[in-house]
Amino acid sequence: MVPPMRVAIGGVGHESNTFNPLYTGIEAFRIVEGEALLEEAAARFLVGEGVEVVPTIYARALPSGIVKREAYLQLKDELLRRLSDVGEVDGLCLFLHGAMEVEEIGDGESDLVKGVREVVGEEPLISVSLDLHGNIHPSLIETADMLTAYRTAPHVDAAETRVKAARLLLHSLKRRVRPVPVMVKPPVLLPGELVVTDVDPAASLYSSLNAIDRTPGILDSSLLVGMAWADSPQASASAIVIADGKRNEGKAYFKACKLAEAYWNSREEFHFEVEAGPIDEMIKLAKSSSQGPVFISDSGDNVTAGAPGDVPLIVERLLALGVEDAVVGGILDPEAVRLCRDAGVGNNLKVEVGGKIDRVNGYPLEVKGRVLKLTDDGAVLRAGGVDIILTSRRRGWTTLEAFRDFGIDPAERKIVVVKLGYLTPDFKRVAKLALLALSPGCTNQLIERLEYKRVRRPLYPLDKGFSWRPPEAH
Numbered sequence: 001m002v003p004p005m006r007v008a009i010g011g012v013g014h015e016s017n018t019f020n021p022l023y024t025g026i027e028a029f030r031i032v033e034g035e036a037l038l039e040e041a042a043a044r045f046l047v048g049e050g051v052e053v054v055p056t057i058y059a060r061a062l063p064s065g066i067v068k069r070e071a072y073l074q075l076k077d078e079l080l081r082r083l084s085d086v087g088e089v090d091g092l093c094l095f096l097h098g099a100m101e102v103e104e105i106g107d108g109e110s111d112l113v114k115g116v117r118e119v120v121g122e123e124p125l126i127s128v129s130l131d132l133h134g135n136i137h138p139s140l141i142e143t144a145d146m147l148t149a150y151r152t153a154p155h156v157d158a159a160e161t162r163v164k165a166a167r168l169l170l171h172s173l174k175r176r177v178r179p180v181p182v183m184v185k186p187p188v189l190l191p192g193e194l195v196v197t198d199v200d201p202a203a204s205l206y207s208s209l210n211a212i213d214r215t216p217g218i219l220d221s222s223l224l225v226g227m228a229w230a231d232s233p234q235a236s237a238s239a240i241v242i243a244d245g246k247r248n249e250g251k252a253y254f255k256a257c258k259l260a261e262a263y264w265n266s267r268e269e270f271h272f273e274v275e276a277g278p279i280d281e282m283i284k285l286a287k288s289s290s291q292g293p294v295f296i297s298d299s300g301d302n303v304t305a306g307a308p309g310d311v312p313l314i315v316e317r318l319l320a321l322g323v324e325d326a327v328v329g330g331i332l333d334p335e336a337v338r339l340c341r342d343a344g345v346g347n348n349l350k351v352e353v354g355g356k357i358d359r360v361n362g363y364p365l366e367v368k369g370r371v372l373k374l375t376d377d378g379a380v381l382r383a384g385g386v387d388i389i390l391t392s393r394r395r396g397w398t399t400l401e402a403f404r405d406f407g408i409d410p411a412e413r414k415i416v417v418v419k420l421g422y423l424t425p426d427f428k429r430v431a432k433l434a435l436l437a438l439s440p441g442c443t444n445q446l447i448e449r450l451e452y453k454r455v456r457r458p459l460y461p462l463d464k465g466f467s468w469r470p471p472e473a474h
């Protein structure tokens, strides 16, 4: 009897915002391993196909600053150790992000996959799943055999993409064909909020991938927007096409060029999906709206794109403009939470809120307010017509549940401020109006205002008025 195929799964996923001054330590990562990792949809798919799946570790963290060298090496060593313990495998399925930047090492994914290759040898096929916001380094394309990225932003196809990475791997293993991925990088770096995949021109570009996939000799295609708030040489969009074997490499390269050119040609057509403008203008629009809740994204300090989430500027403006019935989710400030706890529920205090981590874009804001609620890791402080959620741990604001933890139902408020960019499906459902405040911060949408030193130039929109054509195939 032929023994079943063996496939190892695992990965390290991180979106690193290099403008965030706070580096990311090991405590930020949540690790899934063993039986729990076999619950992953991609693993279940492989098991269903009769494959023996061997789990390693899958570590993920909320987007944040550059990953500390020792934290990354700890995760890498653990993954490689487990990989060498499991013995020979036919293939690997690695779940990565694509925009992990490691202190003193640089591109994390390239380093990790290189390490994996050294452990397993040249023979096993390596299939990688990526976030659409990955900044892909050419060496990753050389080490991995297949790479496939999400096709939706906001992301609703993450698990589906990991299953696809597994399916591509199995397909190639069964047919004993080594795929060849090719990549063309158009010199365009757009903030994610400009590329919402059900809005044109992104919608058309992403639907064009289906036609590429159906081309004989092509296995799969991906279009990555990249991570705009990463000052690294590989930061840009990427068009990736996977050739079914070496003999189809030329065809794949041609398709990747066409896709990259289409993205380049559309660069000036991308626009915000919702009304966007300066903070005060957005607050005034929200105030004058007859319906609520109006969601305002404090987009310059978007936690889900790696900003600290402690810039209090929008709170200052809400108070200055005298809004009623607003809630801010949230400001990271363990010290302010502690002072609220010392004061106790129902009591008044004067406290400096936020502005302690991102000191480039914020400064501590003195607020006089009353403590409405205390939780395990936060407090709600009412100042004027604004309920400010303060947290002692950094957290993303992507679900209604996140507010309910603090006894707040956003659906019942007039104005809901979130440290976010485009709204998640959960928020979209209840928002009567969505506005994007173009606020300063580590995820400033106007990326020309940030100081880039390491990206390759020219790069649109930092540079304009230059022309570009895909490089000649070699």
Ligand SMILES: [Zn+2]
Residues within 6 Å of the ligand: 131, 132, 133, 155
């Ligand atoms: Zn993403």
